[in-house]
Amino acid sequence: MEKKYTNTANLLTFILGSAFGILMFLVPIPHGATFTTLLDFCCTFLKKGFGASLPYIVTACVTFAGAISLYDYFCKPAWIREHDVFSKVFSSSPLYLCSKVMGAIFAIMCLFKVGPEYIISVDTGATMLGLCNTLFCIVLSFSFIMPFLTDCGIMEFLGVIMRPVVHPLFRVPGRASVDLMASWFGASNAAVILTREQYNRGFYTKREAGYIMTNFSLVSIPFCLIIATTIGIEQYFPAFYLCICLVGIILAAIIARIPPISTVPNTYRESVGKNLDEHVPEDVELLPYAVEMACRRANSFGIKGIISGGMEVTLGMLFDLIPIVLSWGILALMVATYTPIFQWLSYPMGMYLNVLGVADAFKVAPATLVGFADMFIPALLITGIESVETKFIIGVLSLVQIIYMTEVGAIIIKSEVPLNFGKLVIIFLERTIIAIPLIVAFARLVF
Template identity: 65%
Template sequence: MEQKYINKKNLTKFVIGSGLGIFMFLFPIPQDGAFTTFIDYVKNFIHDLLGNALPYVLLTLMMIAAIGSLYDTIFKPKWIENNHYLKKAFSTTPFYLTFKIMGAIICFMVVFNIGPEFIIGVDVGGTIVGLAGTLLCIVLGFSFMLPFLTDCGIMEFLGVMARPIVQPLFGVPGRASVDLIASWFGASNAAVILTREQYMKGFYTKREAAYIMTNFSLVSIPFCLLIANSVGVAHLFPAFYLIICVTGIILAIIIRRIPPICNIENTYQEQVGKQIQEDIPDEHHIFKYAVEMGCKRASTFTLKNIITNGMEVVMGMLFDLVPTVIAWGTLALIVATYTPLVDIISYPMGMYLKLFGIEEAFAAAPATLIGFTDMFIPALLLTGIQSVKTRFVVAALSLVQIIYLTEVGVIAIKSEVPLNFWKLLIIFLERTIIAIPLIVLFSSFVF
């Protein structure tokens, strides 16, 4: 095997291709007192390049998605059905067609400022359309760079090297460490997309993919700093972020052992089967075998992979995912902003917070649940809380809950990983209930 895969050509592709992947996705670049990544820089470049045209570009894509899917649903044209990329973009079910059309309508209303305030308001549809524009920029920058991270061998190499630690601790392949690093320095939705692609290629089982999406897709360091600034605890950021990391690790260890994660089938995607090999043969040294696996994966990499894989991600994300993000995200924020539902259902959380001695517990309670809709809303609700410790605890909580419908949830539900709305809600509540006493305990060393 060594003679077959470890050669100059494969080593060159492995080292150079993987080096580019690491630099683009995982290498931290200092920026404005924090860290970012090259992919985040590209996202911002595309965002700035499109400038004021971005909402109109987004609207055009949403209209194409809605009209194309409606046309395909009614007429089933061969030119769509027989084209892999077009089928991925426009073939859908009546259920999701409804949300594609709704997403296009909401986007139209927001862009042209037409319609009731509870839909187009800056805290509702305006927020979601802005998020969708950012997601558009992420997808455009992310898609054609992803093969350097997934197809050049670095995930196989790190998978073998990290497996002795990651597998016993979390029960997942070592390559999951790449997802974790990608979200640390990049964005949680980018890590979820990466996990989805790895599942579709046979490198994660259904259970592993669901577990990684809901436990490893941490919020990036820059966003954690933004939240700390927003709630007035930036001066405590080292302790704030350390508590987030430690709590996140404990949650990941616990969540994999309880339903619904432990009840999900531990089988691979049926069409591709198992494609991963991280077990180290007895006669191999771990580093040498890691290089061997990296070269084996790199041997299949061609420039064509960049185009074909990139186009598949682009078509699926832009024309299938983004319209759903707009529709579901807007509906979620309408409920959160204009109905008393969150205040009513958060009353038990107020009692739970009070149990652990949290000041202004009932005033802070809505912020413990509203994060299920969007990651930034809890910080907005905390601005009126006087207690610094309460703001510290609940802000840290909002960043370990992970499952935000507008960022992570819709991507997870729209993937083929067996995660639905109710499973995500249960996991969100589990993470919330378990995390609160942990964060309160750890914060007692700070206050």
């Protein structure tokens, strides 16, 4: 007889543990004119607590990562190579080794404001060091709270409940709805990290993880309001955000069915295999089965797993991911800010916008592509545009493109999901080209 996991202890773990995870990640908390999450409050608290020392701590972590990775590459010490976590963090390929070393050099230059202006300026290095300061605090608060959202059963419960809707529409497990909510109410990079960890543990296939990362990792609602305010259309925010949601859903439904996402192997991580089952047996009711799956997951939840899993995620983020995000982000911003590359590449986009009747089409064309580097740059490029409709269109577009190298792009490439730089470029262009006419049509209804 198959063992049943629905008992008082597991139910309490599922309900109370999941409630804490939902409260921290997904429940919107009023904050001034908008709202945020308790996880964001934790991040802000840590930033204030570290104060002026935070950039020095981040620079020290990045420098340490570069130095130890160099030591590992040339000396191959057993204490790193024979340790699962340390080998993942410090044993790097030549590309990632160069990225880590470059990140250490950039961090030191930006911290002490020495070196060329195009590396340390507020538009490049200073911006990325500030972003990494925030990412550092997100990681510290995220890593040990994440298990309450992923390991107490709520993802299994929602996976069974939501699968009849989510799977036909997006071709992903029902549990992906949690990733989407974590992004909407929290931060896109936190949602990508959540997806990466779920893939590493066998809950998503390569295709599902890649798809979720590139389609569900929308920026948070508070940041959408910041963009609307920056470009001067905050009075249209309800329509602005509604357009983001509708276009985002349509894009997600389309991108799931076309290359390169559709060509990614639909197989699980080889070293882990499949750890997911959301199919409801024919002779079982939906809700009791969802509760049973949640309790089965809650049965293995414990403090030891929280500490060990949290430490592994923390070390990986601090010494492997942040140095690469810093180096790649600065390089991307240098290209976007100090070279005419995006001006040259954007001419076809200007023609596209012009055919659709968008005012100042060629003037705002670079803003349609520069978001690949960072999501905030398009808003800065169009602040001088007079047409409210055009600002609405570009503002929405910048927030549904998703593939921002400074935020989520580097995290995706560094993960084991088989989406390289070239595929991310293609997905970014697909999202851009498909989204523009949809946004233009919506804007015509508003203005």
